[in-house]
Amino acid sequence: MLISVAWKNVWRNKLRSLVVIFAVMIGLLAGSFGVALMEGVAKKRAKSAIHNEISHIQIHHPKFQENFEAKFNIKSADELISEIYKDPEVVAITSRMVVSGMINTSGGNTGAFIYGIDPETEKQVTDIHTYIKDSIGNYFENDKRNQILISETTAKKLKLDRYKLSQKTINALLSAAFPVKDTIALYSILDKQFRSQKNYFDKLRELINPDLVEEFQFIFIKYSILFKERAKIVINLQDYNGQITGDKFRVTGIYKTSNRMFDEKTVFVNKKDLAALTGYNESKPHEIAVLLEDRSTAKNYAEVLREKYPDLKIESWGEIDPMVIMIAEYLEIFNYFLIAFILAALAFGIVNTMLMAIMERTKELGMLAAIGMNRKRIFSMIMLETIFLTIVGAVVGLVVNYGIISYLSEKGIDLTKQMGEAFEAIGYDTMIYPEMGLNYYIGITLLVIFAAILSSVYPALKAIKLNPADAVRTDA
């Protein structure tokens, strides 16, 4: 009955209670949505680091990563791979040769790590094949010699980029609130190709306000960029004997991940071609990448492998890129602080509301004490009222948040225009898919209950301090 009375008391002054509930709802919605955004960013980064760059476990010669010297390769790699494959935890394995070198075109050159891969097994371990830009080539084609997969960043450095303002560009501009009247001027260069970004932008500045070109720069590039198809590239590197050697490769595709740093330094060729060029043995790779069923088991599994193969350097994804884990852990702490601060601010409002409610009900509380409701029960009733008030707001806030997150986790939030270049520079995807794990729902609920209890203490203490004789006499 006490619970029922407390619940009914919450709705005694509907407007006041609704204001508090709404405040709690908005506060928690804002906080939990912020949490979901950051979780989305962190998880996407972890996922992209694992599936594009690191995999779950990497195996190297202990000295290979000191200077990336090609002579430090993995002996008996085939036996090792078939042995590891026996473990049911292992989903896929691929081996790579990694050699540093220069890649050149007539327009430019850049240094890079040239990854000699087995296209088929690589596909099972990493997602690079899914990042090949629309209509800019393909993943490795069977039986063709000297194919190379380069990134968009590398292609730009090699001056392989071209620009063509298409209908797709105009549609993207319009959906990003580009002024409609200015699109008319753009139609004069529709489908015209420019050989460099500079020429393209010079022309755009002639046609429309340069400030607009600046503001929508990212869209102008993203939706207009093309690349010279099947361009020829020359790779120069040191061979097995330490001699400089080189060969021509043809670009089969251009990829673009969310991590520009990775893109800048990584090109992929067929392992056979790299072995032929360098004279290294294809069966002695420099790197073995392992994909597991569950990423959370990687640390323990790496430990097991280390014990089994003490002569090799075996690391899990968290050991290879501790920043990914550190950022996730930091964000988790930050997220809880964010929610705690929001709740602390809300607590003042809740305390104020409950104090007002108690002042208004002085006589009634005095009567309850007079007829024999003890302090413990009065304290509990006020506490329950405060908890109900807070929890209702929190539940509504979290449910609305769940709805928004469910919708946006499918659709995503595109920050390309606002944060595009900055995000890519630090390896983060501009498309954010907010998500919030069950642990946060539980954690936030516990924090809300804690805040509600804390907020209820002062008003409840006030209530039990009322003298029943004074309280029933009061005019309130």
Place this chain on the structure above:
Amino acid sequence: MKIIEVTNLHKIYNSSEVKVHAVRGIDLSFEQGEFTAVVGPSGSGKTTFLNMMGGLDNPTEGKIFIDGINIGELKSSKLTDFRMKNIGFVFQAYNLIPVLTAKENVEFIMHLQGRSKNERNERAISLLEQVGLGDRINSRPNKLSGGQQQRVAVARALASKPKFILADEPTANLDSDSTANLLDIMENLNREENITFIFSTHDARVVKKARRVVTIEDGKVVSDLTK
């Protein structure tokens, strides 16, 4: 049978500016089944006297025995429990819980006493029928007239099966018909069920019904008449 005995009761209120001696040495006793009015002008100390007898206020000096127990020696929590089990209160301003129905208001004290749901339900309905509100058991206080609310308050006071009922100016906010009706109900309960009622009042109609009238002036008993 004596149920209340008050000896040398004093109450002094000490505010920062003035010292008010509200009750000055009252000695009284009340028997089971009395229907007593405590009368006196405003500020005479009758409400203070009733509050002390009800264990709501502490005397500055003197003793109050209820059924032989000196309530001044009870700790706060014990005293609350004692009030719940032994004393029924009816207040001038009814003081019902606005979010509960008439029946729930009556049931509430029985809930505090830990009675079963069935017992609470049956007794609440029976008491409300006794006070003539059998057809309003599911009405909330704001749907009841002042007189009806005070009758719910009487039913609530009876619900805990107290040894006596203290009613502080119970008719002060009621019109003549409601007053007459309420007094008839309380008188019947007193005669038929031997329930002890002690009122503080200025109301001549209450005084007329009372079988004993104690007059207090300046904190002292100036007369104690039994009809």
